[in-house]
Structures are given as structure tokens and as C-alpha cells.
Amino acid sequence: MFFDFGIKDVIDIVLVALMLYYIYHLMKESRSLNVFIGIMMFVVLWLFLSQILEMRLLGSIMDKLVSVGVIALIVLFQDDIRKFLYNIGAHQRIPLVMKFFSQDKKNKVDKENIIPVVMACLNMSKRKVGALIVIERSTPLDDIAETGDDIDANINQRLIENIFFKNSPLHDGAMIISKKRIKAAGCILPVSHSFDIPKELGLRHRAAMGISQECDAIAIVVSEETGGITVAIKGKFQLRLSAEKLESILTSEMAV
Numbered sequence: 001m002f003f004d005f006g007i008k009d010v011i012d013i014v015l016v017a018l019m020l021y022y023i024y025h026l027m028k029e030s031r032s033l034n035v036f037i038g039i040m041m042f043v044v045l046w047l048f049l050s051q052i053l054e055m056r057l058l059g060s061i062m063d064k065l066v067s068v069g070v071i072a073l074i075v076l077f078q079d080d081i082r083k084f085l086y087n088i089g090a091h092q093r094i095p096l097v098m099k100f101f102s103q104d105k106k107n108k109v110d111k112e113n114i115i116p117v118v119m120a121c122l123n124m125s126k127r128k129v130g131a132l133i134v135i136e137r138s139t140p141l142d143d144i145a146e147t148g149d150d151i152d153a154n155i156n157q158r159l160i161e162n163i164f165f166k167n168s169p170l171h172d173g174a175m176i177i178s179k180k181r182i183k184a185a186g187c188i189l190p191v192s193h194s195f196d197i198p199k200e201l202g203l204r205h206r207a208a209m210g211i212s213q214e215c216d217a218i219a220i221v222v223s224e225e226t227g228g229i230t231v232a233i234k235g236k237f238q239l240r241l242s243a244e245k246l247e248s249i250l251t252s253e254m255a256v
């Protein structure tokens with residue numbers, strides 16, 4: 001048995017080790033480290049009892065628990081599994097595939113649409129009007145848009161400012177910009193539970209981070225408290241932006 005051990009087995013072990021390390025990191029981030037340790041202890045005990053000691057009765061009971069446990073884990077960790085699969089998809093994308101699935105070039109938000117967004121953010125920042133704007137890229141945001149109210153209007157600076165005006169019925173929640181249109185407002189975004197977000201940033205920023213972690217959308221926040229403009233892209237914040245910087249980020253990101 002020992003002599004059968006070959007290069008394939010080494011690769012197998014390395015891949016399993018990498019997978020366990022990745023799961024360990026994911027669970028640590030989502031505060032589920034104790035669950036991970038519990039699962040590992042159960043698996044070691046199961047292998048020891050059923051494979052090494054060959055206890056058939058206990059082994060078969062544990063086999064059944066493992067098959068039910070896998071379903072329970074999928075339900076318990078559906079958000080983390082989703083994030084994990086999204087990360088794999090995002091890293092492995094080949095440019096050609098990306099081109100195939102992404103929006104038509106003519107539907108992509110361009111410079112003409114970026115200016116009104118930037119100007120609206122600048123004005124709202126000066127007046128400390130809170131705002132949360134999400135610009136769709138290759139991942140469709142239809143499910144998010146459905147949580148708010150349909151707008152379907154041209155991207156217009158005054159309309160954006162009007163929507164986020166404090167007494168407007170749609171000022172709460174996020175605005176979705178898709179295919180050169182303001183698609184919806186008052187939308188609910190997934191909130192990030194990351195520990196890395198500075199404590200002074202509240203739910204609006206957490207919601208921007210949440211959507212940017214789940215897809216390739218660009219989220220812009222204007223803080224009601226400080227007037228600061230922040231952008232969240234792929235799980236990273238760029239804080240305290242000037243209008244010029246916001247414009248250059250949007251222009252370069254939309255060109256990708």
C-alpha cells in the first residue's frame with residue numbers, strides 16, 4: 001500500500017490541504033471558526049471509528065449523520081458558499097467569456113452618464129444629503145432592483161438629487177443604475193458583516209460594501225454625517241473622494 005503512493009496522491013493531499021485552508025479562512029471571516037473546528041473533530045472521529053477501528057455500527061450511524069450534515073451545512077452556510085463560488089467565478093473569468101456575458105457596449109454607462117452622477121454626488125456632499133448609488137456592470141442587478149420602486153428614467157443630475165432629498169419618499173435605500181438608465185430607487189442591498197469596515201461607518205456604507213463583495217457593481221456612498229464621498233468596488237472602499245477622483249474612478253472602471 002505504501003509503495004502505491006505517487007505524485008497524484010501528493011497533489012491530492014496538497015489540494016485537500018488548500019481547500020481546508022480556504023474553508024478555514026472563510027469560516028474565520030464569517031465568525032464560524034468554532035463550527036469549522038467542530039466539523040473537523042467530527043470528521044476525524046468518524047474516519048478513526050469507521051476506517052481505522054472499523055466499528056461498523058457506529059460507523060454506519062455516523063455515515064448517515066454525515067450525509068444529512070452536508071445538507072444542513074449547505075443551508076447554514078448558503079451565504080458563504082455563494083460568496084465562495086462568486087469569488088471563484090470572478091477570478092477565473094477569461095476575457096473572452098467576460099465579453100460574451102457582459103452588457104452590450106452601447107448599453108454601458110459612459111462619460112455622458114458619469115458626469116450627472118458625479119455632479120449630483122458633489123452637490124449632495126456639499127449639502128450633506130445621504131445617498132447610495134449602485135452602478136450595474138456585468139452582473140445583472142434585477143433582483144436588487146425589484147426590492148425598490150421602478151424609475152426607468154434617463155440619468156439626470158436633478159432627478160438623482162431629488163430622489164435622495166430628505167423628504168422624498170424614495171430617499172431611503174439604494175438607487176440602481178443599469179444600462180444607461182436609473183432603473184430603481186429605494187432598493188435594499190445585502191449588508192456586509194466584514195470586521196474590516198471602520199466603526200464610524202454605518203449601514204449605508206456596509207450596504208455598499210455588501211453589494212460590491214457579491215458582484216462587480218460599483219457602489220457610491222455620500223455620507224449624510226460628513227458629506228464624504230466613498231466608492232466600494234470588489235469589496236474595497238476608496239474613501240474621502242473629490243469629484244475629480246470620483247469621475248476618474250468611474251471612467252476607468254466603466255471602461256473595463
Ligand SMILES: Nc1ncnc2c1ncn2[C@@H]1O[C@H](COP(=O)(O)OP(=O)(O)OP(=O)(O)O)[C@@H](O)[C@H]1O
Pocket residue numbers: 130131132171172173174187188189190191200201202203204205206207222223224225226
Ligand atoms: N441594506 C441597505 N440597503 C440599502 N440602503 C440601506 C441599507 N441599510 C441602510 N441603508 C441606508 O442607509 C441609511 C442609514 O445610514 P447610516 O446612518 O446607518 O449609515 P452610515 O454608513 O453611517 O451613513 P451616513 O454617513 O450617511 O450616516 C438608511 O436610512 C438607508 O437609507
